[in-house]
Amino acid sequence: DIRKYTSPARGSKKWGKLYKERTAVERVNAYLKEFFGLNHVRHRTGKKARLHFQLVTLVYNASRLATDRIKKMKSEQMSKAA
Structure with a gap:
């Protein structure tokens, strides 16, 4: 039964890694x-x-890139000041 016995097996390391990737993608989909x-x-x-869809994903990726760069610049400034 494919519903009982999945590939990769539930609880394995490979399944955990796959599940983390899936939840990350689903979070982005829900946000969009x-x-x-x-x-x-x-x-x-x-x-x-x-x-x-392509325009929305372009705007989302551009905004994420900008916020990540701003956060990186601020953390570098804070580390130089300390």
């Missing part, structure tokens, strides 16, 4: 749906929906 409006995309064609 909640704050960028991907829950309510209504386009007649797949092309428009795909473009909308």
Whole structure:
């Protein structure tokens, strides 16, 4: 039974690593749906929906990159000051 006996086996190190990756991706998906409006995309064609998704992910990645760089700069400044 595939529902009882999964591959990789539950509780193994490989399963734990895979589960961590999956939860990280699901957190990002939930964030995009909640704050960028991907829950309510209504386009007649797949092309428009795909473009909308690509623009949202571009903005999300750019904002994450900017915040990570700002945090890094601040931590470097704090370490120099100390």
